[in-house]
Amino acid sequence: MLTTADFTDPNRLIVSGALHYFRVLPQQWPHRLRMLRAMGANAVETYVPWNLHERRRGEFDFGGLADIEGFLRAAADEGLAAIVRPGPYICAEWENGGLPVWLRAENRDQPLRCMDDVYLAAVDAFFDELIPRVAAHQSTRGGNVIAVQVENEYGSFGSDLTYLRYVSESLAKRGIDVPLFTSDGPEDAMLTGGTVPGIPATVNFGSRPAEAFAKLAEVRPGDRAWCMEFWNGWFDHWTEPHHTRDPQDAADVLAEMLESGASVNIYMAHGGTNFGTWAGANHDGRYQPTVTSYDYDAPIDERGAATVKYGLFREVIGRFLPLDVEPPAPAPVLPPRRIALTETLPLRTAMAGLPFHTSAVPPTFEQLGVDHAVVMYRHTLRGPRETQKLTVDDLRDRAQVYLDGKELAVLERDGVNELDLASAAPEATLELLVESMGRVNYGPLVGECKGILGGVRHRLQTLHGWESRVFGLDDISGLPWGTGDAAAGPAFHRGTFTAEDVADGFLALPGWVKGYVWVNGFALGRYWQVGPQRTLYVPWPLVETGVNEIVVLELHPERVTDKSVELVSAPDLGA
Numbered sequence: 253m254l255t256t257a258d259f260t261d262p263n264r265l266i267v268s269g270a271l272h273y274f275r276v277l278p279q280q281w282p283h284r285l286r287m288l289r290a291m292g293a294n295a296v297e298t299y300v301p302w303n304l305h306e307r308r309r310g311e312f313d314f315g316g317l318a319d320i321e322g323f324l325r326a327a328a329d330e331g332l333a334a335i336v337r338p339g340p341y342i343c344a345e346w347e348n349g350g351l352p353v354w355l356r357a358e359n360r361d362q363p364l365r366c367m368d369d370v371y372l373a374a375v376d377a378f379f380d381e382l383i384p385r386v387a388a389h390q391s392t393r394g395g396n397v398i399a400v401q402v403e404n405e406y407g408s409f410g411s412d413l414t415y416l417r418y419v420s421e422s423l424a425k426r427g428i429d430v431p432l433f434t435s436d437g438p439e440d441a442m443l444t445g446g447t448v449p450g451i452p453a454t455v456n457f458g459s460r461p462a463e464a465f466a467k468l469a470e471v472r473p474g475d476r477a478w479c480m481e482f483w484n485g486w487f488d489h490w491t492e493p494h495h496t497r498d499p500q501d502a503a504d505v506l507a508e509m510l511e512s513g514a515s516v517n518i519y520m521a522h523g524g525t526n527f528g529t530w531a532g533a534n535h536d537g538r539y540q541p542t543v544t545s546y547d548y549d550a551p552i553d554e555r556g557a558a559t560v561k562y563g564l565f566r567e568v569i570g571r572f573l574p575l576d577v578e579p580p581a582p583a584p585v586l587p588p589r590r591i592a593l594t595e596t597l598p599l600r601t602a603m604a605g606l607p608f609h610t611s612a613v614p615p616t617f618e619q620l621g622v623d624h625a626v627v628m629y630r631h632t633l634r635g636p637r638e639t640q641k642l643t644v645d646d647l648r649d650r651a652q653v654y655l656d657g658k659e660l661a662v663l664e665r666d667g668v669n670e671l672d673l674a675s676a677a678p679e680a681t682l683e684l685l686v687e688s689m690g691r692v693n694y695g696p697l698v699g700e701c702k703g704i705l706g707g708v709r710h711r712l713q714t715l716h717g718w719e720s721r722v723f724g725l726d727d728i729s730g731l732p733w734g735t736g737d738a739a740a741g742p743a744f745h746r747g748t749f750t751a752e753d754v755a756d757g758f759l760a761l762p763g764w765v766k767g768y769v770w771v772n773g774f775a776l777g778r779y780w781q782v783g784p785q786r787t788l789y790v791p792w793p794l795v796e797t798g799v800n801e802i803v804v805l806e807l808h809p810e811r812v813t814d815k816s817v818e819l820v821s822a823p824d825l826g827a
Contacts (some may be wrong), residue, residue: 269521292569407446485549532693544777645706784826
């Protein structure tokens, strides 16, 4: 197995593959790691998402999907060295770039990723829990971790060298003694802003490796040629086309790097899935939420199967490193079938008994103590009122507007944020059901809050006096099925299917509009008819022999004519 000296040795070739433990169910880690080893890689790289491990301040989770030590042990069992990137910021197309939302619960402008005492106190508390766990698996202690990254692509964000030194010293004083490194884009400003004197620098790119390594050598003479992220595919946003890359083109770039003697981390080797509500977003002039699948057009696809790109990469890597493991077969796939969702529960019924928060103006999600949920903001609108514009200022990210239970409009961030509204009654109930579609994970908007940030106005008049009810999307075990009367608006739909054996599945929702899916209580992710993603991957560990439950929260059930879903034989991630 590789050692710490190999990471910086220009004569030692490292081919690593990015495989995030938090995007793959733990039962599937051995298979995915064996696939990586069989491709010829001798190392695995993973980020560490702070917000998964400390979703609520002071409450730490290192079990199940968050069992980083279990993942490192599984990698060691496959003979793979490990490169760990603990942030505290990770980007990764992950919710909020891995930063917990509670960092800005009290102060929407709380400084992040710099020498700020409040922020650093939170980082220190997290590192106190995380870093000793990583340090225990270093190759210097008989483990497989050979390098640890300082922050992440910091030159794309800031220029606080004192902060970068603080992070590196924080890692060292908590036991990290393997090489530290940074990674940034191959540009002057990024490399000067994101690197630390005395700590090796690496670069991230998808093409033109000779140019990238030349820039690294120019800014950082003496550092070996290391590509920490070779973008051999790309991620998808809702409403945009599905991304693919010509496999031969990607293989040719990989070959060029290895022939030059450079080491490389293939990003992604296996992308996995943004389960639940963990997908992030971008904002490049407009809001771009990321889809549930993180297939990434990687050589190992979302369900762990080899692609054409996998075969080409394996052939290229085999010219330089031994191929001593054969790729394992993927899991079987559930046979196609139609599943009727025969039970219905209105969301209003599910929320009726929930506690509510009262405030003068709508609070943010962070002020309500939640990261992701659907929040019903309710206001008693006094009338009569002539037709005027109802405006929702700084909506994050989508709202369904109701007056006395009737849906009037759907408002969206960076889209339509107002509607004509009149009411003849002395009092009417105005409701806005707001959902977050994912926090921005890259750029100056990292750390953004969700909900209604700027208030609600009827023409010039700010509407004061709100009740806010939160429905969390993690645990639906307490849904009161079989209670309440039929009601208009969003609703849960439930059905079952029988499996003769555990197997992977691909769930299609033809005719459905927008919402969330759970399989046997596990939050699978979001769906949206705008695409590009058309199916959701159902990993085999979620499937039970016998009866299995599917629950769909559809936000627009009045548009759905056939309340059934389908298991299909292959994924459809769009064109």
